[in-house]
Amino acid sequence: MNDMDQLVDIENSTQSKKIFLDQDIYEQEQERIFGRCWLFLAHESLIPKAGDFMTTTMGEDPVIVVRQKDGSTKAFINSCTHRGNKVCSAESGNARSFVCNYHGWVFGSDGSLIDVPLNERCYHGTIDKSTHGLPGIRVESYRGFLFGCFDQDAPPLDEFLGDFGWYLDTWMVGAGGGVELIGPAMKSILNCNWKVPAENFVGDAYHVGWTHAAALEVLGGELAGLAGNQADMPYDDLGLQFTTRFGHGFGVIRHAAASIHVKREGYDKFLRDTLPAVAENLGQARADLYDGHWNCTTFPNCSFLYGTNTFKVWHPRGPGQIEVWTYTIVHKDMDEETKKEIVKQAIRSFGTAGTLESDDGDNMTNCTHTNQGRMTRKGRMDATMGIRHEGHHPVYPGIVGSSFIGETSYRGFYRFYKEAMSAESWGDIRAQDNHWDEAWKDNGFWEAKAGKGE
Ligand code: FES
Ligand SMILES: [Fe+2]
Known part of the structure; x- marks a missing residue:
């Protein structure tokens, strides 16, 4: 150290x-500052409608920020849980799902894995979709400014800004x-x-x-x-x-x-x-x-x-x-x-x-x-x-x-x-x-x- x-x-x-x-x-x-602090992701005005998304990074980690159907915002690591490709290469847009370019795994706008090509025939039922969603990130908003944090022990954003x-x-x-x-x-x-x-x-x-x-x-x-x-x-x-x-x-x-x-x-x-x-x-x-x-x-x-x-x-x-x-x-x-x-x-x-x-x-x-x-x-x-x-x-x-x-x-x-x-x-x-x-x-x-x- x-x-x-x-x-x-x-x-x-x-x-x-x-x-x-x-x-x-x-x-x-990267570990102690970018891995722990609240980092700016987006402003709510940039992703107003359900399905609106933008991609950014937290430190060097690629991240997708998506407006949900209930109006809330979620963020995920933009890396496929199969072999690690980016699941979204666009800078922003509106999407119902994100389809990985490499082998076609499909992730919902809530980050869950919803489809795996050839699942029955080639995985023979061994893939548990529920454990292969995109890793989620804490997201909170301050006056419309959305921040993400990797650390579950970090104080709420309000308190971090103080x-x-x-x-x-x-x-x-x-x-x-x-x-x-x-x-x-x-x-x-x-x-x-x-x-x-x-x-x-x-x-x-x-x-x-x-x-x-x-x-x-x-x-x-x-x-x-x-x-x-x-x-x-x-x-x-x-x-x-x-x-x-x-x-x-x-x-x-x-x-x-x-x-x-x-x-x-x-x-x-x-x-x-x-x-x-x-x-x-x-x-x-x-x-x-x-x-x-x-x-x-x-x-x-x-x-x-x-x-x-x-x-x-x-x-x-x-x-x-x-x-x-x-x-x-x-x-x-x-x-x-x-x-x-x-x-x-x-x-x-x-x-x-x-x-x-x-x-x-x-x-x-x-x-x-x-x-x-x-x-x-x-x-x-x-x-x-x-x-x-x-x-x-x-x-x-x-x-x-x-x-x-x-x-x-x-x-x-x-x-x-x-x-x-x-x-x-x-x-x-x-x-x-x-x-x-x-x-x-x-x-x-x-x-x-x-x-x-x-
Ligand atoms: S790396 Fe994404 S489907 Fe294989
Ligand atoms: Fe200056």
Whole structure:
């Protein structure tokens, strides 16, 4: 087993570069992180009718997600229980059953084995169909977002999301109408470790003014002021950063939700019109975040930007490669014109060939593959920005960092990464529930700040 104390130093907020390209560590991640956590599968809006299905992966395991006749959703491993072929090669569609290409075994949309060619004549009744269904996976929905989990001992999805869900409700249900994903997903390969984009989305507002300087200047809007880090801005007043139990985290730039969109009248109007409902339904604390721009990661590999409205899954394909799946998030109640415009703008910025997507790709590839070097991989990554300028907040749950440019949510992400990688089971993880945040305890940062009248 890998020495996690050496690999991830919580106290000093550093990580070994080895965790970004080592095959053994990758295998342990597959077992202990992708084998245990809730992983994003699909949004209910992508498979609305009975028989609608889509295929995806959980870690590297192929999975089929299918809408059932009773409206529920089931998911199965997409591998024939005969000789292992995929039983469904399509990306999505509607089907009553799945017929394996190899020898023709037929599986129902509930995963059960319903027909075996030449069963009587050649198996002579020895195959027990009831024990040869496709292995099922736990599926739960959060506000229409479907997640799957291989581990029967994992907490329910609601609990896994915890305080992070409390925050997500701000724009997922705050205005009343809910959100949906527009697909099909754009798919591309990026030669980087899955944690590099996951940590970038969980908390890297630092790179925005530098990596994306040229794009920001072209796009204009509120974020243009960040370009080149030149402007004298009150960073501590522009936003906040958050981390919650189980490694989820996000940052918010206040009043900047639609800032990346060039044509944004419809979006701005929607936000203005719905803001009072958010305050009424959820209270002022969350309403204050509603029209902000959010960068988020649901641990481990599902990231999104609310405002820019891109929604990504980083599917691992070995330690040095990922498949990136990109959807667009829209509010269900928006008019069709506004939805279409948001999709266009989201593709323009974070689609496969998007301006900001291309800026990020080079950095992510290089942050991974430099670690091939014998000396390089002995080095460490630093994530100390904003350390001690964070803590328990009087209003917001979780741990809150004082600026949206900081690495508070990196610290939360790697804290749980280490915990999950070290634990033998969910039982071990749960044993830490009451003191997961002790690294930040008694810091008193927010009380001190309040005391100073800031
Ligand atoms: S592998 Fe599927 S029917 Fe033989
Ligand atoms: Fe970026």
